[in-house]
Amino acid sequence: DAGVTQSPTHLIKTRGQQVTLRCSPKSGHDTVSWYQQALGQGPQFIFQYYEEEERQRGNFPDRFSGHQFPNYSSELNVNALLLGDSALYLCASSSGGLVEPQHFGDGTRLSIL
Amino acid sequence: SQQGEEDPQALSIQEGENATMNCSYKTSINNLQWYRQNSGRGLVHLILIRSNEREKHSGRLRVTLDTSKKSSSLLITASRAADTASYFCATHPYNTDKLIFGTGTRLQVFP
Numbered sequence A: 001d002a003g004v005t006q007s008p009t010h011l012i013k014t015r016g017q018q019v020t021l022r023c024s025p026k027s028g029h030d031t032v033s034w035y036q037q038a039l040g041q042g043p044q045f046i047f048q049y050y051e052e053e054e055r056q057r058g059n060f061p062d063r064f065s066g067h068q069f070p071n072y073s074s075e076l077n078v079n080a081l082l083l084g085d086s087a088l089y090l091c092a093s094s095s096g097g098l099v100e101p102q103h104f105g106d107g108t109r110l111s112i113l
Numbered sequence B: 001s002q003q004g005e006e007d008p009q010a011l012s013i014q015e016g017e018n019a020t021m022n023c024s025y026k027t028s029i030n031n032l033q034w035y036r037q038n039s040g041r042g043l044v045h046l047i048l049i050r051s052n053e054r055e056k057h058s059g060r061l062r063v064t065l066d067t068s069k070k071s072s073s074l075l076i077t078a079s080r081a082a083d084t085a086s087y088f089c090a091t092h093p094y095n096t097d098k099l100i101f102g103t104g105t106r107l108q109v110f111p
Helices: none
Strands: A005-007 A010-013 A019-024 A031-037 A044-050 A053-057 A064-068 A074-078 A087-094 A108-112 B005-007 B010-014 B019-024 B029-037 B043-050 B055-058 B061-066 B071-076 B085-093 B105-110
Touching: A005 A087, A010 A019, A019 A087, A019 A108, A031 A074, A044 A064, A074 A087, B005 B085, B010 B019, B019 B085, B019 B105, B029 B061, B029 B071, B043 B055, B043 B061, B043 B071, B071 B085
Parallel strands: A010 A108, B010 B105
Antiparallel strands: A005 A019, A019 A074, A031 A044, A031 A087, A044 A053, A064 A074, A087 A108, B005 B019, B019 B071, B029 B043, B029 B085, B055 B061, B061 B071, B085 B105
8 A cells, every 4th residue: 555655756946947746645545735844844834635625725925836636646836946945845645634644755855956 | 833842852862761852832723743754754643642632652652732731742662773763743723724843853862
């Protein structure tokens, strides 16, 4: 039973570019959340998707957008990349939202040059 | 912004000793969750404790929750070198659909 899978594992971009990160949730899970984790910090909540709708959003600008597909997989898009967007981007899935434990992928390491 | 503050920021102990980490938060919560993160990897769920629970156990882990003080603690008994990792508390604030993580405690267990 595959857990949460994220792709790519590493990505290097330059300022101003756009990036798309992908997440496949654990089998049986319908809720996907995205987090940004800067080096040495705790993860910061970006947004949560359920039934293809953004259900909750954290304090991130509109440059960060997402999508959930009918098969529950999800994408995170970031436009107009800034140096400060360099971080580990984590995807988590669950069935039943946040009242249940979250299962995390190993993340995508995004470096902005 | 991060709701949780964890204490201590770093902890070094010998194998066999107990490790205690504390977490404080700011708002009313539905539940509080503890996660472990090995370097460069994703987070692994350890324990979820609901707001109406005061203590929970899982193997060598013991979590307490004091909602009146808005604080929680994680105790790892008889620690092992494999317990070396960063530990995070995360709160699910009441009336929200987001998980707010603390700043983390870096635990180093020496053989």
